[in-house]
Amino acid sequence: MTRIAVLGTGAMGSRIAANFLRAGHSLIVYNRMIAKVKPLLEMGASFAETPKLAADQAEIIISMVRDNQASQEIWLNEHTGAWLGLATGKVAIESSTLTRTWTVSLAEQIKGLGADFLDAPVVGSLPQAEAQKLIYLVGGNSEVLTQVRSVLSASSTAIHHVGTVGMGMAMKLAVNGLFGIQIAALAEVLGILQTFGISPTQAMTTLAELPVTSLATKNAGNLIAQHQHKPMFPIALVAKDFHYLLETADLHTPTIQKVYELFQRAITEGYGQENITAISRLFFD
Numbered sequence: 001m002t003r004i005a006v007l008g009t010g011a012m013g014s015r016i017a018a019n020f021l022r023a024g025h026s027l028i029v030y031n032r033m034i035a036k037v038k039p040l041l042e043m044g045a046s047f048a049e050t051p052k053l054a055a056d057q058a059e060i061i062i063s064m065v066r067d068n069q070a071s072q073e074i075w076l077n078e079h080t081g082a083w084l085g086l087a088t089g090k091v092a093i094e095s096s097t098l099t100r101t102w103t104v105s106l107a108e109q110i111k112g113l114g115a116d117f118l119d120a121p122v123v124g125s126l127p128q129a130e131a132q133k134l135i136y137l138v139g140g141n142s143e144v145l146t147q148v149r150s151v152l153s154a155s156s157t158a159i160h161h162v163g164t165v166g167m168g169m170a171m172k173l174a175v176n177g178l179f180g181i182q183i184a185a186l187a188e189v190l191g192i193l194q195t196f197g198i199s200p201t202q203a204m205t206t207l208a209e210l211p212v213t214s215l216a217t218k219n220a221g222n223l224i225a226q227h228q229h230k231p232m233f234p235i236a237l238v239a240k241d242f243h244y245l246l247e248t249a250d251l252h253t254p255t256i257q258k259v260y261e262l263f264q265r266a267i268t269e270g271y272g273q274e275n276i277t278a279i280s281r282l283f284f285d
Helices: 011-022 034-043 051-057 068-076 100-111 126-130 142-155 167-195 200-207 215-225 235-248 254-268 276-282
Strands: 003-007 026-030 060-063 091-094 116-119 134-140 156-163
Touching: 003 011, 003 051, 011 026, 011 034, 011 126, 011 142, 026 034, 026 051, 060 068, 068 091, 068 100, 091 100, 091 142, 100 116, 100 167, 100 235, 116 142, 116 167, 126 134, 134 142, 134 167, 142 156, 156 167, 167 200, 167 215, 167 235, 167 254, 167 276, 200 215, 215 276, 235 254, 235 276, 254 276
Parallel strands: 003 026, 003 060, 060 091, 091 116, 134 156
Antiparallel strands: 116 134
């Protein structure tokens, strides 16, 4: 049994935390909104009033928050940050989707305290988190990853070590960019086909059988055809990740830029809290 702290128990963090409890680990949770931790407390977790108090009690400290700003607050707040509870022998893991630059800076500050650090964002959304089928993309020391691999396995079917600190985050941003481009292109194509009298349902019946359609776009296309946009990967977060990807990139990225503008337009039109598939609303509804 490992003592684990999860900082941030939103849609993804709460599901990952629940998997740790099911795997028999001791769990401490922190979230700004106490209501979001109540189901975990009923499962046996304990609540810490600050990230610092959570880190005090844990061997492995995992953050799963919205963005760079939230990550900075939860780790490095002068009075309540988790950094105050870190020490030699502890492992800090950032599983949020953040910029590579911030991740590397955070790692340097945490390592200065004697603790180890991994960036370990996940590929997958709510269904994969619930089914323990996430995929981790890990940056950092391979020996540290070996220490925590069994813990991360509680929520995953695969763990890929992609390089040094920050590379896990870079890979995650690239994956989300590629996914977002595919879904935007699919939505546009389905809109074109509808103008020719081919419904999205009919179109997906054919596209799903063709090698040009990935499993991810097949699943998204079926949701589009059913007009099902319950948030699993909300457009607001898609746009955030595109912004971070553009910030990370050190070359001309015209495709990513144009698709980012498309998701920004969807936010402007009121679809920011709907699933990524709601990008189709820009082309048909």
